[in-house]
Amino acid sequence: MTVPEWHGTHEISDPEEADPYLTTILRFPIKSLDADRLERTTLVTDGALAGDRRWAIVDRPPATPYDPSIADVTGTGDYMNGKKTDAVHRIRSEYHGTDEGGPAVTLRAQSEGPTAGRRFDLYDGTAGASEADVHVELNEWLSDHFGRPVSVRRDDVGQHDDRKRHGPTVISTATLREVAAWFDITTDSARRRFRANLEVGGVPPFWEDNLFTDEGSSVSFRIGDAVVDGVHPCQRCVVPGRDPDTGAETPDFRETFIRRRRETLPPWTACDRFDHPFRLMVNTHIPGESANQRISVGDPIEILERKSE
Structure with a gap:
């Protein structure tokens, strides 16, 4: 593994002490518009969540x-x-x-x-x-x-930007809270800017970076009874840099984000997939064994193993 020189060494907290659970489920029935907040949902192997970006x-x-x-x-x-x-x-x-x-x-x-x-x-x-x-x-x-x-x-299979890693996207509440503080915005504003499907509670900021690893491998984790494969750190675009209500640009968003991401990067993030710091959130894949499995808010989350893709 080659780790870029800019990788930080600031350890935010010990992820081994985390007690992760599913705290929020967001589905986006119409791509790019507001989310539909759910208490439970069904995983689908040819998309993310049933009805997401339909x-x-x-x-x-x-x-x-x-x-x-x-x-x-x-x-x-x-x-x-x-x-x-x-x-x-x-x-x-x-x-x-x-x-x-x-x-x-x-x-x-x-x-x-x-x-x-x-x-x-x-x-x-x-x-x-x-x-x-x-x-x-x-x-x-x-x-x-x-x-x-x-x-x-x-389109019943969903209309996702990433056609290969189109499982539900994952982020933690602590990460959204941390990033919101960088820009003096609310946590809900950060949530609406980054538009993750699944949100994890009971963990430190950037805990979700444990859910991806080097090229050629993925990280299996369990949500309730369902298994999901974490694959890739999501590359961000212009959308998070805009006010989710007005579309107004947040001044110096990209520059500030990159600087603060470097400063707060935990050691568990280091891998060759994380090749630049304008990444946040995790892209996933739903394996066949989890087709039509139900997940619910409150379900415990457990990291299982690294495996070859």
Whole structure:
């Protein structure tokens, strides 16, 4: 293993004394919009959590009339996410429906009052219905918000940026609290900026860095009765540097983050996957043995072993 020269030696606390448990579950039914907070959820091997990122806003109008062989192919198809536009931060979303997400959402612009909002159906794959027809009014509302033609696309396996390591992302509450202090923001603001699926309590800051190791290996850990493989430290983008309500840039976010991450880097982080300090959170993979396993807030978490990928 080659450890970069900038790796710190500041030991925050002993991770062996941690008592990790699952404290928060966040699912994002519509990619890039607000989270749906859950008490329990189901793990899926071809995605992350059941219903996570099932819908996404894409930069193209829907095909008219609807034809499943050509629908949604008239534009670039890029995600309308925070990497593309800060306008996504100014949409508030609330979900209504089942344990797996949907089948309806209420949207409002951040500039509107908390009692404002408009409810839209989400296409759930019902036979005889078409995505283009179900989403007509939703697509119109979103197109007006973004000032360009967009449409909502459904994909049952989820629409994750990392197509290989698309299990639920993991971070600790202590890490979010630590990073929030760097920027004088609330812990909830940090939570909404980094957008992890699973949050771990009962541990020191950056404990989740124990859940990845050198290239070619992964770290198995148990949540309740389910086994998850920790794979990779997540590389960050421009999104965490913006206010999650307004999209306003936090001054010097990247520079400050890199400096403070170096200063507080614990010894257990050192591995060749952690090749630069603009990383936070852990990407995971759900092995076949954990397909359809349920996890719940309060479940204990236990690190099991390192294994070859």
